[in-house]
Amino acid sequence: MAQVSIRKVVKAYEGGVQAVKGIDLEIADHEFVVLVGPSGCGKSTTLRMIAGLEEITGGEIAIGGTVVNDIPPRDRDIAMVFQNYALYPHMSVYENMAFGLTLRKFPKEEIKRRVENAARILDITPLLDRKPKALSGGQRQRVAMGRAIVRDPKVFLFDEPLSNLDAKLRVQMRTEIKKVHQTVKTTTVYVTHDQVEAMTLADRVVVMNHGIIEQVGPPQELYHHPKTRFVAGFIGSPAMNFIPARVENGSGALRVTLPNGITVPVPESRTARYQTAAGREVLFGIRPEHLTEVKNLDRDNIAVFELTPEVIEPMGMETLVHLWLQGAEVCCRIDPTTPAEPGRPMQFAADLNHMHLIDPESGKVL
């Protein structure tokens, strides 16, 4: 097992595309780190450089303290699971899992021990004699993971391993992967474009965008304390609302004015932080769950105002209310038992303890 260090790593493809623009990341031994971001942001490129499948243009990568820039993939002691994992169709599950070890001339007994152990962890012992064509998608995915586990590598690398599975199976395998990591504890770097997968699996999430790292942190930290507009909007579903607003300094107290004229007071704990934004245009950021029907007002820093729902979406455990403030779409989350109707004004409460102000030019959260 090992830590992975990524230092000032750059990848420029031929033709001048800079896919990765000098990123730094320290991954601890046993840690499960997820790289997440939109298509083309450089996730796979980063993973493939760790694996050695892609040459590094600049900077260095170390695994377990050894710089691996010039070490070929097979000598890096990593195991990779891709989206398109190809199992050998003519081999049994056992043989598929044993194959890599056989090539590396492991003793038969040791191979048997490792395959049986991996099969137990993945709950596929009864399938060891089957051929891949006699397996379901999820079972095949388990075998692909089994091949990685038997190698007992220093690092697991996953590139969107679940994206070929249907939604239900994806959720099931996600739990499975987490369980496996809790058992084997191998340092893992996992790539996905799905923020829910990232949040649920990761010890730390790395949000990438256009070849840079926007923010690194535990899931809850990214959710509650995003540092940029990009992270604020990418993590969380439905996404955070961004409402164009103005910060004003009136009679010693800061307030934020929304496009429909509603003003909300800035909580005292934040006035020092937002003072420099006085007189400026900002984006007022608030998550749907912090914009809800008025229920318990026993908390500080709640602002109540009237808005008119335009679209109501019952989700079962919650109801989403959509409305527009002078062109800015706003989503609110209310209790399914709360009566709400399109076109009928109702009272909403904004929990300002969870508000964000964003500089629209730099995209930084203030």
Ligand SMILES: Nc1ncnc2c1ncn2[C@@H]1O[C@H](COP(=O)(O)OP(=O)(O)OP(=O)(O)O)[C@@H](O)[C@H]1O
């Ligand atoms: N072999 C290549 N030659 C030139 N450009 C490439 C090559 N591979 C990737 N790129 C470019 O590098 C950028 C990053 O690609 P990468 O595959 O790392 O993205 P990704 O974050 O994994 O996206 P996705 O979610 O779509 O898999 C993209 O702009 C892509 O077009």
Ligand SMILES: [Mg+2]
């Ligand atoms: Mg990719």
